[in-house]
Amino acid sequence: MVKRFTVADFFCGAGGSSEGFRQAGFEIVFALDIWNPARETHKLNHPNCAHFGLDCYKDKDGDILKIETTDIDDVIPDVDVIVGSPPCVSFSSSNRAGKADKTHGIRLIKKYLQIISIKKHKPGSILKYWLLENVPNTMKQLQEEYTFRELELTNEILLSLGIQKRETDIALKIDISDENIYNAADYGIPQRRKRLVIGDYPRPDPTHKDKWISLSEVINAFDYDITDPNFGFSIDTEELTDHFYDTSIHEYDWLQARDRKQQARYYGRMAFPEETSVPSRTVMAMRTTSSREAMIFEGNNPGSYRAPTIREIATLMSFPITYLFQGKSEGIKYKLVGNAVCPKLAYAFAEEILKKEMIEVKQDFDPNSDKNKLEFDLTGWDSRKIPQNKHEKANFTEIVPNMKYKNFRVELDNSRPRYTDDSIVWSASIHHGTGKSNMKVARPSKENVLTMLYQFEDGDKIDSFIKANEEVFDKKIPCAEVFQSQYRLVEPNKDIFTPRDALGNAKILVDRFFPRNEYEDMSLSNMSNEKDGRIIKFSPRDILYKNIPIRIVAALYSVIHITELTVRL
Template identity: 40%
Template structure:
């Protein structure tokens, strides 16, 4: 059966169909490195660099001349605008909707024309996309003539997780269209883990040339040094690790994430941007108290790309984008297998190795040296909003912020706030004028002593902003502490002063919210005193 692939990327969606013996007759993507990667791994396929929206609106004769007929059409419109990780799900959806409607327009033009051969079509995207795809589209909805209705959500449409189809990644996606339901090959008891992926490839700095057996395709074996984009290390700087750990394990009310990664589960969703200082960062242990990012090859194996698949990018970042934006080949193979079964078509018994296009130049990261990233100063108008670390009790936390500053005039104002819960309905903010007498008297002397010790480490509010914008090295010779260091110090003091049980004891205060856990009261009182001190010394 023939397959056409729209928004083909580096070829992950097509790869599963290739492995199942389907004939790929057409592919298109707008991004040059994706088209190059597709051509390099699938010589002979008619793959073009073009705009799918433009193609979808071509006159009939031009459209039919460019896009060949096929029994199967697959497509994965770019999903960034629909992802919950993009601006917390509030990104502009208009371009994403245009891309989806362009794809559906192509489906309709092939499906409802005379003598159509199209039997199956699939759209893949993040789960949140479902609410932006209508239940049905008339010809007029898609800017076409006719009286047909296209119903994208019928049949086997639904959410599918790639880990149940053999890919070693916890990657949930929404699939819709007309296709038979793919059959799971894994369950929660036998999914492929991140540890199995890393063990199969071995130490990235290995120098031997022993055979590597592909964790996803056991009959595919390559000599270690033949495996591309694997033999290098991207080690993280200390400041990157601190930032990532804080975002992963102490990000307000978002759930805690493993740091480093939990090797006994499938990999988390592989991102298109392999960043370090982010909550979504995928961080691996590297020696004692050191950490690194996955290699391009490790990420590709997590996505179930075979180890003979090459990513034709000029840089590590481009290669990671090619991997992270893809449809896992194991997922697409399951879909291809279900279609083949429905059509009673046999599929190959063994993995068909890739024959690369030798005329396309390839950049291999093996042996590349990557310097540990140097910390850079923040912009002088950098914003700050964070709470006393790892101190959230009964949904309360104490935050330090400069959000109320005049950033245009560069007049900085730091504030202490008590925040409760999160979300539009539940979140509340309190700024009571707390007096020390509202704290049990037995703690007064210790609190005063602590404040007398910590006050000399800060100065006025504008200078506090300057310290915040310094790098760790720039700050070392100074006597000053920045906001993170101040919050860390307060947390350490509270742990020294109060037992875990005492931290949760309820204290009555004179203003809203009228009662708070003791640790929150003391933390807020100290932070308020420090803010007042900085304001009073100007």
């Protein structure tokens, strides 16, 4: 009988790594995670594994940091392969500006490396391979070498463990080059998901470099016959879990998502709805329907939109369609899936290990599961949520839509509620630059903007443009407080403009008087005859913008006019 390699899975989550190695014929003997839904899900799908904090060492609550260094060899079984995915939230590029506190994440990584070092260097060690999976930004937190002392393994501890090394010796060497960044789509996973995998393992070659699996293949897989697009096996409709339920999105939410994706202040445009002819974007751990990160599909009816089901998200991650997720809500299940390792990527590493060991690979999908063990199946559930009104001082900052070009944009905002307690102040601004750190801003008066507009050779057109602004906005823009209500209410007054309506109409006016195909390359001088030489002054670190596109100046005029109307008595 061929020996089955054994695996210990740390920070196992829903069991993506375990599932990939199990499919390749490995035996998963130990799993650890601090989050109970993750432990329950892993146990449901890998029942023969010992689950730290669940069915053994319950007093430790699944916390790797509660394993004393001198107890590691007793608590954790000897295995051929160790895999682990320390929580990556603080390292993720989606974390704002990368400013999250990384201390705890680094502690978890070092504890994981400490365990590997003990298992690797102990007398009679059977450990052959180990992997650490995380987001690519984790490279910045890793070292190429770790001494035993840096992993808190002193001479005294090494002696007690029977490890014939000094604390100043090198415990682990790590290759942290870009060669260790893998795109899941290259391995037959219908998702563009880049992950760092470091450790001691043979590198798998891409299997789908030029033949990515598209998002549409996943969506269409659940239309009629239920066939797993990742593994090819079929099941009866009644066997499928977490799929046949309503995920439609309220217009209030999808409009916010659309604008945040396509009219982002500092970032590029994103597809709305999702582009289905290519693999999906990276699946996130939080379900959202109104943010820039929201994953949004076309709905069943024209002009409607929906969120993916848990089963669709899990399939994008390459979990078999029979894999079960033990969670009491859709949000918990979404987090279980989004935080997981893609099983097919884990399988690629497992397969390569077997090839190196000259062991025949016999992939086992094991499409049988018992859905009756689920505490909560989303099938038939109505996930639709009625959006709630925003709070009274909710901040608004959006640009005139589809007019972010030549590094200029015009914004409408009410950001001053952040600094005052008793009033709402709407203001207009013009911005120039790329990226938040390089952005220059100005809040000029209407007189400044008119000075620039009347440089245009056709004064009558400018007069007509100004009059059109009055006709469009003067009866549709309320006072500041009501304008704020129009923004924050789910059901605003249809007889007056919301801030988003106002910006949309500003764009319509600019297109009407200064159509892009005729005026895109026309600019107005920002130079005056005054001593300082500038009409509109930008900050910080003002630059002499000699020319500003006429369409941008016109949009700025419209937004200033809107803000002036909000202060009428």
